[in-house]
Amino acid sequence: xxxxxxxxxxxxxxxxxxxxxxxxxxxxxxxxxxxxxxxxxxxxxxxxxxxxxxxxxxxxxxxxxxxxxxxxxxxxxxxxxxxxxxxxxxxxxxxxxxxxxxxxxxxxxxxxxxxxxxxxxxxxxxxxxxxxxxxxxxxxxxxxxxxxxxxxxxxxxxxxxxxxxxxxxxxxxxxxxxxxxxxxxxxxxxxxxxxxxxxxxxxxxxxxxxxxxxxxxxxxxxxxxxxxxx
Amino acid sequence: xxxxxxxxxxxxxxxxxxxxxxxxxxxxxxxxxxxxxxxxxxxxxxxxxxxxxxxxxxxxxxxxxxxxxxxxxxxxxxxxxxxxxxxxxxxxxxxxxxxxxxxxxxxxxxxxxxxxxxxxxxxxxxxxxxxxxxxxxxxxxxxxxxxxxxxxxxxxxxxxxxxxxxxxxxxxxxxxxxxxxxxxxxxxxxxxxxxxxxxxxxxxxxxxxxxxxxxxxxxxxxxxxxxxxxxxxxxxxxxxxxxxxxxxxxxxxxxxxxxxxxxxxxxxxxxxxxxxxxxxxxxxxxxxxxxxxxxxxxxxxxxxxxxxxxxxxxxxxxxxxxxxxxxxxxxxxxxxxxxxxxxxxxxxxxxxxxxxxxxxxxxxxxxxxxxxxxxxxxxxxxxxxxxxxxxxxxxxxxxxxxxxxxxxx
Numbered sequence: 001x002x003x004x005x006x007x008x009x010x011x012x013x014x015x016x017x018x019x020x021x022x023x024x025x026x027x028x029x030x031x032x033x034x035x036x037x038x039x040x041x042x043x044x045x046x047x048x049x050x051x052x053x054x055x056x057x058x059x060x061x062x063x064x065x066x067x068x069x070x071x072x073x074x075x076x077x078x079x080x081x082x083x084x085x086x087x088x089x090x091x092x093x094x095x096x097x098x099x100x101x102x103x104x105x106x107x108x109x110x111x112x113x114x115x116x117x118x119x120x121x122x123x124x125x126x127x128x129x130x131x132x133x134x135x136x137x138x139x140x141x142x143x144x145x146x147x148x149x150x151x152x153x154x155x156x157x158x159x160x161x162x163x164x165x166x167x168x169x170x171x172x173x174x175x176x177x178x179x180x181x182x183x184x185x186x187x188x189x190x191x192x193x194x195x196x197x198x199x200x201x202x203x204x205x206x207x208x209x210x211x212x213x214x215x216x217x218x219x220x221x222x223x224x225x226x227x228x229x230x
Numbered sequence: 231x232x233x234x235x236x237x238x239x240x241x242x243x244x245x246x247x248x249x250x251x252x253x254x255x256x257x258x259x260x261x262x263x264x265x266x267x268x269x270x271x272x273x274x275x276x277x278x279x280x281x282x283x284x285x286x287x288x289x290x291x292x293x294x295x296x297x298x299x300x301x302x303x304x305x306x307x308x309x310x311x312x313x314x315x316x317x318x319x320x321x322x323x324x325x326x327x328x329x330x331x332x333x334x335x336x337x338x339x340x341x342x343x344x345x346x347x348x349x350x351x352x353x354x355x356x357x358x359x360x361x362x363x364x365x366x367x368x369x370x371x372x373x374x375x376x377x378x379x380x381x382x383x384x385x386x387x388x389x390x391x392x393x394x395x396x397x398x399x400x401x402x403x404x405x406x407x408x409x410x411x412x413x414x415x416x417x418x419x420x421x422x423x424x425x426x427x428x429x430x431x432x433x434x435x436x437x438x439x440x441x442x443x444x445x446x447x448x449x450x451x452x453x454x455x456x457x458x459x460x461x462x463x464x465x466x467x468x469x470x471x472x473x474x475x476x477x478x479x480x481x482x483x484x485x486x487x488x489x490x491x492x493x494x495x496x497x498x499x500x501x502x503x504x505x506x507x508x509x510x511x512x513x514x515x516x517x518x519x520x521x522x523x524x525x526x527x528x529x530x531x532x533x534x535x536x537x538x539x540x541x542x543x544x545x546x547x548x549x550x551x552x553x554x555x556x557x558x559x560x561x562x563x564x565x566x567x568x569x570x571x572x573x574x575x576x577x578x579x580x581x582x583x584x585x586x587x588x589x590x591x592x593x594x595x596x597x598x599x600x601x602x603x604x605x606x607x608x609x610x611x612x613x614x615x616x617x618x619x620x621x622x623x624x625x626x627x628x629x630x631x632x633x634x635x636x637x638x639x
Contacts, residue, residue, distance in 0.1 A: 054548060054633040074629070075552045082550025093545045093636060097246035110550035115235060154549070 086155030261524025266579025544635025
C-alpha cells in the first residue's frame, strides 16, 4: 500500500538546511496498523506529511497504492488526498462554523457527491462513531474526545485506502485516548490501513507494528504481540 | 454554470461570519454612498450654473458705437460714430451665414401713465426677433410682429412687472397707456427668465419709434444671435470679424478700441464652460478619491479575511479541495458581498439625495442627482478591485502548503 525507498527531506533554515529525513525505507501492506514512534525532532511528523501528500520529498521514491508520487501539482495532490487518504490531527482541525454532520460530509463535497447522498453517508459514519445524536452540534459544543471522533468519521467518510493519524490522542485524557484507540482498532479490524504517529508508548503498543525513528533514520521496526488489556 | 452546492457553501460562510461580512459590506456601501452623494451634489452645482446663465440667449452679440479715439484717413479723433439702418443690411449682407436673427435697438427712458398710476421705464424700440435675444416668454397676448413694424403701429409689449405696477391685479392687455405723451395699445405681456430687471422693459416697434422721435435712420445699438452651429471659438472669431468690418465701414482706425463696441456672449460662455470644466474635474477627482479609498478598504479586508481563514483553507485542502476551488470560493464570496453592498450604498445615496435635494437649493445646488450608469460603473470598479484584491491573497493561500496552513494559528 505504501512503499518508501531512500526518502530524503530537508528544510531550509536560514543559510543552512536542516536534514530531517535521511534515507528512509519502509513498506506498509494493506490492512496494517502501524505506529511511528519517536521523540520530537525525529522526523516522524515530516514523514507523515510526505505520506499524506501534504508536503513533498526531496529525494527517493514514494509509491502510494502502486502509483509513483512525483511532480505532483497541487490539484492532483488534492484529488489523491481526497480519494486515498483520511486525516486525523492532534488538534482535530474541524471547521468551527460547521456542524458535526457538515464537517464529516466535507470530503464528500470535494469528491463531488450530491448533497442528499453526502448527508446520508456522513450520518452513517457519525453513527458509527456513536455521535449520531450530535450531528447538528457545532465543534465548540463537543468534548475533545467527541471532536476527535467526528474527525475520525470525517477521515473515513470517503472510504480511503489509508487513515493517517498525527498524534490522534495528544490532546486527550487517558479515558478518551482509549476510546479513540479502540475506534482506530475497529477500523483496522475492518481491513483499513491505519498509520499512527505518536510519542506515547501506550498508544504505540496498541498497534500491530512499531517503527521507531531517531534523527531521521529508522532504528527499529518490529511487530507487536497484541496484548488484550486487562 | 450554477453550482448550488458551491453557493450553499458561500452563503453558509457569509452567514456564520456576520461581523466579517458586515465590515466589508459596510466599507463598500459607504464608499458608494459617498460617491453617489458627492457626484449628485456636483451635478446639482452644474444644474444651478446652467440655470443662472439662462437669462439671455447665450448665442448673442451686442454692438454699439462711441466716439473715435484715433485719427484715421484724414478724419480727426473724437468723431461720434453713428449706427444706422444701413448697418443692419450691411451685416446681413456680409455675414448672412453666421447671423441667426438680428435686431436694431433704440433705448430711452419714458414716463408711463395709466389712469392714476405712473412710473419710469426703459422703452426699447426693436424688431420682433428681439424676443429671442432676451429669451422673453409671452405671458398673455403676443409680442411685436413684422406687421406692426410695416404699419408703424403704436403698440407695446410690456414686462410682467410693468403690468403689475400700472394695472395692479388687473390685466393690461388691450388697454392704452401713455408713454411720454403718446398713447400706445398694450398687445402683450411677457416674463423673462433673467429676472425682475428684464421684466421692467417696454417694447415698441422699431419703425414706429424711429419715425416718432427724430425721423432719421439712426440706431442706438444692434443685437444679434449667431448661428448655433458655431462653436465657442468660431463665435469669438465671428465677433472679431464683425467688429473689424464695421470699423472699416465707418472709417474707424483698425487700432481704435472704443469707437465700435461689441460684447460677445461667446466670451462669457467660454468662461462659464471653463468653470464647468474645472468643476467637473474637481468632481471627478473627488469621485476617484472616494473610489480609491473604497478600493483600499476592500483590499485590506480581503487580505484580513484570507489571513483569518488560512487554517480553514488548510483543512479544506487536506480534505481534497483543489487550489482552484479555494480561490473561486473566496472570490465569489467577495464579489457577492461587494455587489450587494454596492447596491445598498446606491439606494441609500439616491434616497439621501432625494430627501435633501429640495433643501439644498439655497446653497446653490439644484436638483442633485446621479446618472445610475455612473454609480453602477463605480460599483463594478469596486467589484473588480475587490476581486483583484481578494485574488492575490486567495492565490497565495491556495498555494501555501496545507501543512503550513494547518499549523497556522
